[in-house]
Amino acid sequence: MVTLSYPRILPAGDTALIVEFGDAIDVEINARVLALDRLVAASAIPGLVETLPTYRSLFVVYEPLAVSYTELSAALDRLLAEVPARPVPARGRFWRIPVVYGGEFGVDFAAVAARLDLGEAELIARHTAPIYRVFMIGFQPGYAYLGDLDPSLHSARHEVPRLKVPAGSVSIGGIQTSIHSVEAPSGWQLLGRTPLRLFDPTRPEPFLLATGDKVRFDPVPAAAWDALAQRVAAGESVAE
Amino acid sequence: MSAALRVLVPGPLTTLQDGGRQGWLRFGLPPSGAMDKVALATANALVGNPADTGALEITMGPAAFRVEAGSTRIAFAGGEANLTIDGKPALLDRSHSLAAGAELRLSLLRRGLRLYLAVRGGFLAAPVFGSTATNLRAGIGGFAGRAIAAGDELPIRGGAIAEPELRLPFGLAPPSHPRLRVVPGPQTEYFTADALATLLSAEYAITPQADRMGYRLAGPRLAHAKGFNSISDAVAPGCIQVPGEGQPIIMMADRQTTGGYPKLATIISADLPALAQRRPGDKLRFEEIGLDAAREARRLLRDWLSQLPGRLLPVVPLIDSERLLTANLISGVTDGSSS
Numbered sequence: 001m002v003t004l005s006y007p008r009i010l011p012a013g014d015t016a017l018i019v020e021f022g023d024a025i026d027v028e029i030n031a032r033v034l035a036l037d038r039l040v041a042a043s044a045i046p047g048l049v050e051t052l053p054t055y056r057s058l059f060v061v062y063e064p065l066a067v068s069y070t071e072l073s074a075a076l077d078r079l080l081a082e083v084p085a086r087p088v089p090a091r092g093r094f095w096r097i098p099v100v101y102g103g104e105f106g107v108d109f110a111a112v113a114a115r116l117d118l119g120e121a122e123l124i125a126r127h128t129a130p131i132y133r134v135f136m137i138g139f140q141p142g143y144a145y146l147g148d149l150d151p152s153l154h155s156a157r158h159e160v161p162r163l164k165v166p167a168g169s170v171s172i173g174g175i176q177t178s179i180h181s182v183e184a185p186s187g188w189q190l191l192g193r194t195p196l197r198l199f200d201p202t203r204p205e206p207f208l209l210a211t212g213d214k215v216r217f218d219p220v221p222a223a224a225w226d227a228l229a230q231r232v233a234a235g236e237s238v239a240e
Numbered sequence: 241m242s243a244a245l246r247v248l249v250p251g252p253l254t255t256l257q258d259g260g261r262q263g264w265l266r267f268g269l270p271p272s273g274a275m276d277k278v279a280l281a282t283a284n285a286l287v288g289n290p291a292d293t294g295a296l297e298i299t300m301g302p303a304a305f306r307v308e309a310g311s312t313r314i315a316f317a318g319g320e321a322n323l324t325i326d327g328k329p330a331l332l333d334r335s336h337s338l339a340a341g342a343e344l345r346l347s348l349l350r351r352g353l354r355l356y357l358a359v360r361g362g363f364l365a366a367p368v369f370g371s372t373a374t375n376l377r378a379g380i381g382g383f384a385g386r387a388i389a390a391g392d393e394l395p396i397r398g399g400a401i402a403e404p405e406l407r408l409p410f411g412l413a414p415p416s417h418p419r420l421r422v423v424p425g426p427q428t429e430y431f432t433a434d435a436l437a438t439l440l441s442a443e444y445a446i447t448p449q450a451d452r453m454g455y456r457l458a459g460p461r462l463a464h465a466k467g468f469n470s471i472s473d474a475v476a477p478g479c480i481q482v483p484g485e486g487q488p489i490i491m492m493a494d495r496q497t498t499g500g501y502p503k504l505a506t507i508i509s510a511d512l513p514a515l516a517q518r519r520p521g522d523k524l525r526f527e528e529i530g531l532d533a534a535r536e537a538r539r540l541l542r543d544w545l546s547q548l549p550g551r552l553l554p555v556v557p558l559i560d561s562e563r564l565l566t567a568n569l570i571s572g573v574t575d576g577s578s579s
Contacts, residue, residue, distance in 0.1 A: 010425050010426040011423050011425055011426065011506075011531060012476035012479065012503070013423050013476045013478050013479065013506030013508060013509065013534075014506075014508045014509055014534035014535060014537075015476070015477065015538075016474075016476045016477075018426050018473070024471070049262060050262055050263045050264075050265055050266070051265075052265040052266045052474045052497065052498075053266060054472065054473040054474055054498055055471050055472065055473065056471055056473070057473050059265070059473070059476075061262075061265070064531075064535045064538060065535065065538060065539055065542060068531075068532075069531045136498060137266060137267055137268050138472065138474070138496070138497045139498050140268050140377065141264075141267060141378045142267060145472065145498075181268065182377060182378060182379070184377060199268075201378070201379070201380050201385075206267075206369075207267045207268075
């Protein structure tokens with residue numbers, strides 16, 4: 001087994017590179033990613049196009065005709081020296097998100113409960129207990145990857161992805177849990193759904209969640225869905 | 241009265257695409273934009289637009305449009321198809337000024353996969369997150385965030401056109417390379433040592449599962465060394481990611497911004513426009529390139545594009561396309577030794 005030393009910089013083609021801080025889903029690693037992201041945003045590196053913070057790495061898009069890979073790596077190395085070993089995670093906002101679990105709203109809910117040998121009430125209790133951190137927005141517009149999922153709930157993805165998973169689905173994929181933002185294919189296990197829209201291009205704030213935000217799921221009965229969905233459609237916020 | 245194009249036949253997938261949107265990866269929005277940016281720039285140059293102006297990306301054809309109210313100048317670039325204007329054959333590699341009522345009809349593409357239709361001044365579409373590029377999955381950009389449909393009226397930012405029509409010089413072609421050049425990584429360590437060698441030596445076919453998000457390929461299996469579930473991270477343009485069954489997927493303009501499949505190599509930016517014209521069934525070969533050489537390839541293409549507007553020629557009315565198509569251009573034959 002090769003022992004890797006972090007952080008390390010890797011090319012991702014000729015117009016992007018990746019600064020990796022580790023190979024784990026970890027609050028401290030994610031906080032270091034965000035700390036470098038803020039330093040890069042405040043820097044005046046020529047040729048910088050945009051950045052994308054992920055669980056454990058910062059993706060940096062650049063114009064190679066304005067700055068070479070070598071020059072950019074050197075500039076990032078200098079910024080890396082300023083990243084604290086244990087940055088204080090940014091506070092972020094706190095969201096309580098209503099979720100209807102099971103039935104038509106979470107078509108995998110019963111099967112996941114059975115496979116994990118948990119009662120349905122217990123599965124809901126374990127999924128709603130943690131305050132999750134938004135580690136990454138990606139995959140689709142506004143799609144939120146959350147951690148840390150209770151290890152007793154880890155569930156493999158479907159071998160064949162579903163072609164249409166509704167927006168607002170709350171799911172488990174391996175050791176991650178997430179909220180889906182738009183209707184799209186997905187292989188993740190669908191536990192429930194929120195009427196909330198993580199992505200709505202017509203809203204003043206089109207993207208609801210940001211990396212570093214905290215999320216807690218609020219179980220609501222299926223009977224409450226229609227009223228909640230109407231309030232969301234009317235532009236009202238049903239999250240707190 | 242400002243001009244507009246009425247969609248008579250939209251084709252299987254026609255969307256408005258421009259240079260793409262930048263700065264929204266962190267919110268999960270890919271750049272989108274034209275798959276073949278060289279063709280986009282060429283069509284725009286022919287009508288006097290900046291290179292990244294939004295144009296219709298017509299996939300495969302056939303398609304047909306009618307000019308409604310006002311007049312406009314149009315040009316096509318990218319794939320090859322038969323074009324008629326008001327029923328008469330017309331050349332693709334030049335601009336055409338059209339009055340209200342003119343009808344454009346394009347056949348199925350006989351070469352390439354995407355043909356761009358640019359109009360003088362561009363289409364009138366509101367930028368969403370800084371771009372008019374259509375992203376179907378997000379439902380944004382272009383015309384109402386969707387592909388165009390029969391009956392749509394596409395408004396044009398028009399204006400009077402006095403300059404001569406422009407055409408491409410014969411034989412003008414962008415820099416090209418027979419193989420797709422790749423920079424290894426960023427996750428070669430997730431693969432066996434053989435995987436990269438296999439990618440660089442074998443032939444891969446584009447499967448029918450090829451769209452604006454990505455091209456699934458079929459060929460020799462690329463073996464993972466330590467499973468195929470990496471922690472989801474960013475997906476670069478041209479990224480070659482490999483799911484569990486070992487068949488590569490090339491990520492394109494509408495790709496997901498992050499993904500968890502290991503990423504073996506990344507196709508360089510200069511080779512993506514040509515790839516966008518390859519069809520399902522086409523065979524692809526790859527070769528390794530260093531970052532300095534990749535940068536030179538990008539510079540070469542950028543220079544070619546920046547020189548393009550200056551290399552276009554005016555269409556001389558006396559030998560316009562119609563005459564060329566009907567005239568007898570040979571006035572005599574020699575055996576080649578008398579000259």
